[in-house]
Amino acid sequence: MTVRAVLFDWEGTLARQGVEPGPAACAAVADYAARNLGVDARPADLERAFTAVLPHRSPSGGEGAPEIRGVLGQAFTWLGWPASAGDVEAAARLFFEAASRGLQVFDDARAVLASLKYRGYRAGVVTNSIFPADYWRPLVNSLGLAGYLETFVSSADVGLAKPNPAPLRRALADLGVPPHEAIFVGDTLATDIAGARAAGLRAILLDRHGRRREAAGYLVIQRLSALADVLGEGLSPLAGP
CATH class of the missing domain: 3.40.50.1000 (HAD superfamily/HAD-like)
Structure with a gap:
């Protein structure tokens, strides 16, 4: 054949x-949020938010496909952080850069x-x-x-x-x-x-x-x-x- x-x-x-990418990625986004959104942001806050929103974006069977901008947008909303679409895009890019560094x-x-x-x-x-x-x-x-x-x-x-x-x-x-x-x-x-x-x-x-x-x-x-x-x-x- x-x-x-x-x-x-x-x-x-x-x-x-x-290396494990999660901690560095959450730290990068928390730093962005603290500097640009006027919130007291910590990496642990994002970790809790991801835990809360990801199950709702990933259907059973493992076939669901969450996308970083959607995940971050929901996480910011869950945390009560005010963020524009531009903020979400910028944070998503920072998340990727940190997560892929290793x-x-x-x-x-x-x-x-x-x-x-x-x-x-x-x-x-x-x-x-x-x-x-x-x-x-x-x-x-x-x-x-x-x-x-x-x-x-x-x-x-x-x-x-x-x-x-x-x-x-x-x-x-x-x-x-x-x-x-x-x-x-x-x-x-x-x-x-x-x-x-x-x-x-x-x-x-x-x-x-x-x-x-x-x-x-x-x-x-x-x-x-x-x-x-x-x-x-x-x-x-x-x-x-």
């Missing part, structure tokens, strides 16, 4: 957080993406994220990956999150590739593998710690470089989705 495109999950697959690309990711491009495969990212793709693109560019990724789809833009197939279908539409000519690589069974199969893609689970075994419907690899072997074998080890 011909494979034209390889889609990847983002965090845990191509990149990882070097992001690191896995050692094998860049080489694999470069190899895929050299061999003529098209590549993209589909991520469950509260941040829209236009937040991510400058960072992806600064990490040196933009030249390898033709699409970057965030659940925040689609309104639905994996395992719902909608984000994956958006990426396939961006590439103009049908599901049966694409594979998806991710590190979680419940969202990545289930989402890929729901969208009709062949699925590969990246298990860097070697804890999972292959099962019907997906292949398991322990390193991204193993994709070269899988693609070289024409995907024969993979059962159909």
Whole structure:
């Protein structure tokens, strides 16, 4: 079977957080609120507000896709902080900058993406994220990956999150590739593998710690470089989705 495109999950697959992002992000927004909204803002206030509003924005089943501006807007309202749309946008950008500061690309990711491009495969990212793709693109560019990724789809833009197939279908539409000519690589069974199969893609689970075994419907690899072997074998080890 011909494979034209390889889609990847983002965090845990191509990149990882070097530090817990929440505290720094909440601190950045609290500082903005204290300076610009005239409130006595503390990071702990935002943490409480997020706990209060997020359950109402994420439907059961894990498919809901909250977006940072909506989350912050509700959090500010819950706290009674007066904020304009411009304030929310500015705070959201600061939140993203602080949350993504410790992001690191896995050692094998860049080489694999470069190899895929050299061999003529098209590549993209589909991520469950509260941040829209236009937040991510400058960072992806600064990490040196933009030249390898033709699409970057965030659940925040689609309104639905994996395992719902909608984000994956958006990426396939961006590439103009049908599901049966694409594979998806991710590190979680419940969202990545289930989402890929729901969208009709062949699925590969990246298990860097070697804890999972292959099962019907997906292949398991322990390193991204193993994709070269899988693609070289024409995907024969993979059962159909």
